[in-house]
Amino acid sequence: MVKASPVLHAIVTGAPPAGGVGALVAAAQADGWQVGIISTPSALPFLDVDALIAMTGYPVVHSFRSPTEPEPLPPPDAVVVAPATANTIAKLATGISDTLATGRCAQAIGAGIPLVVVPFSTRDHLAHPAIVTAMSSLRAWDVTVLYGEQVCSLPAGGPTSPVAGAFPWRLAWDHARTEYTRAQCERPDNHQRKTTP
Numbered sequence: 001m002v003k004a005s006p007v008l009h010a011i012v013t014g015a016p017p018a019g020g021v022g023a024l025v026a027a028a029q030a031d032g033w034q035v036g037i038i039s040t041p042s043a044l045p046f047l048d049v050d051a052l053i054a055m056t057g058y059p060v061v062h063s064f065r066s067p068t069e070p071e072p073l074p075p076p077d078a079v080v081v082a083p084a085t086a087n088t089i090a091k092l093a094t095g096i097s098d099t100l101a102t103g104r105c106a107q108a109i110g111a112g113i114p115l116v117v118v119p120f121s122t123r124d125h126l127a128h129p130a131i132v133t134a135m136s137s138l139r140a141w142d143v144t145v146l147y148g149e150q151v152c153s154l155p156a157g158g159p160t161s162p163v164a165g166a167f168p169w170r171l172a173w174d175h176a177r178t179e180y181t182r183a184q185c186e187r188p189d190n191h192q193r194k195t196t197p
């Protein structure tokens with residue numbers, strides 16, 4: 001598969017802001033990136049799949065391909081998981097790859113591909129010790145975890161809502177692009193080019 005420009009994999013999980021992922025797609029495309037969307041099965045009901053296919057030019061992928069099918073998306077240069085459910089955060093910190101989405105994140109962490117995670121649930125849910133530990137582990141592995149009052153205001157308990165307009169899509173994209181640029185600058189072959197006369 002030919003890569004004309006860098007590729008973002010936008011991973012959406014089963015929380016209401018998933019329906020707004022078009023804002024992330026638009027921000028990345030405005031910077032010349034291609035975007036492929038990977039949805040967990042739980043996120044699908046929140047998505048306008050046809051609109052996202054029209055916007056990205058790629059299928060919205062939600063399951064592993066069969067062995068005889070080609071890869072539906074070009075490989076990623078950066079990955080954003082937004083919104084990231086508590087369930088997915090817990091899986092990421094244990095290396096579980098039971099969905100295409102979690103598998104792609106596990107590969108990204110292993111390969112050192114920039115990964116940005118934007119947790120979204122109630123504050124009570126995300127305060128579970130296992131989730132707090134998971135976020136801390138991800139940060140220790142150089143994953144960017146955008147979480148806190150300054151990032152996105154979350155309800156203490158009760159049902160979550162889409163927080164349309166307030167979800168930090170722009171911030172997530174800015175971090176992904178910055179981490180990608182940093183990774184490019186730190187590539188060993190780049191260093192060699194600079195030092196070779």
Ligand SMILES: Cc1cc2nc3c(=O)[nH]c(=O)nc-3n(C[C@H](O)[C@H](O)[C@H](O)COP(=O)(O)O)c2cc1C
Pocket residue numbers: 012013014015016040041042043084085086087088099120121122125160161
């Ligand atoms: C309407 C609705 C809203 C939900 N909102 C959230 C949420 O904001 N955060 C969260 O962690 N889980 C939320 N859930 C629960 C997740 O969808 C559920 O834990 C699911 O197993 C997550 O799977 P995934 O991580 O593979 O997407 C919601 C579920 C529904 C039906």
